[in-house]
Amino acid sequence: MNNTTVYKELNYLLVSIKKGNGGNLSNNQQSGKFSVNPNEVKILSEISVNLESKDALKAFLYIRDEETQKLVAKDSLELNSDLFKKKTAKIEEDAAYELRGLTIDETKTKVGKDFYDMFYMQYSQLPDKSSSAVTITELPLRGTSGQINIQMEDKIIYSFMTNPAEDYLKEQLVYSLKYIKEFNAKKNLIKNEFIY
Template structure:
């Protein structure tokens, strides 16, 4: 009787494992594929929709290269895409010059188009030891290397004009935010749209579009104001947890 009970218990665990594995597999998966050919690394952002639902999503692919001399360079690609049930789709490809003793980190993020929530992500590291510093964690390295990252998701000429004005000033700032800044655009009524400034998946400022250059310059000033306030609040919260 005891052996029969143990057999039933084992069968139950096997059934639950198979069931949970099947449930876990039915989701959207992100994958960074890489191939080294001669003096280049080819990165390929691939997404697989294992669900029975058609989805509209956003992606962001970021690569950071560090040379043996300590120089950093980054490349980013982003965009909106749709994917059918059980479809595998190549979103983007990046070719990067690869020298001996250089290091590479790459990150792929997939977000829901409507909710902007992160669905899945993947990362890749080559020669990651070269990124290490004496008193830093890998996560802190990533934050440092992504410092000053801006993402352009505008759709109209007005939106692009604003992004260019903002980026020119932001790139000249000596102290940039540790958070990536996304400038996105939503369609509005008539010819007007809405520009959103996002940091850490939060909208810190938004305004309606207007082609006037003076208006856009005023919005750039306002954007810097709200970015500064967001960073100040973020640092205050962070310091509250330091004992």
Template structure:
């Protein structure tokens, strides 16, 4: 009996110690907002360190039917690079609120070695009507900063990305939209690079693996991204001044 009691006494300490392993360098946070019967869910990552961090994330919404105990899972995953002392919106999704299901929302963040470093789990009880709103705390007053993602397969594409990102950091663009570098395969052995700011494709080109071409295109794409950021800032300023 003394052994069983000792185990129960140790459990809170073990749970607390386990929780302290996460969110030390990269903090995971699930934000929720009620939108008229729908629940908007946002997964946010905060880099608390002074160095950039490559991450992989998983935002999962698990619904458990209280009548049958059956569960369903909606999963969103992705990869990216977080700048030092930056915060980024990783993923968003929407589900019905006020339903007879238990909702579990889970954001997991892994480092480049696939080690779990950030974790946040929220639970919504069945037939919930109101939620306590949670605000996004940022370093510079902007919700999303400095996230660059890539979906690449070949060595030349990774070489282009490395050069582009080096220039991106050099000029401290740190834009208010996610920059995505995708590699698309064409006919034969050709490969095409697609550059997005937010959800808009701003440029695409067929990749030549030579160093001179990669540097030339890397510099050109950095200028295009900068111009797109400036354009978006001008549009936002015009809207705010109306």
């Protein structure tokens, strides 16, 4: 529900993770753009999950402003969450592995989509993928140009102007993968400094 007096254009990401009785994990991801008028209630998405009595479910909803890409709201839902806590370390490791290498396409033009497709093909083949999602967003600029941002953990780690030339996109792909690798190395270094 939009509790403000302003019309809003937003994006949503809905991720659900189901743990079956045997310990196997499955996930579902839905995303999209939507607009909402003041005091309007809107159904963004519906998921249907077949849950047995010993199954557990976690669902996460993130809503971002379409223009600024800032997180506006988030919510989560857990069913039978105590079943997630059993063998916690193993399940968290499996969930991180399951979501490892997650990429989110928020491009708007053919050039942006071409870059995302090239990026996805290369990134999915890397042996050491990040446990953080990589979001590729595109912002339109004046004229026919635009800006593509590579984001991880709500931080822009690399940004470049769009250009339809394939050689240029391949060059930007190399830079993007390099900066992702550096970001992960710094994150792991900081994480390891606090392990005693």
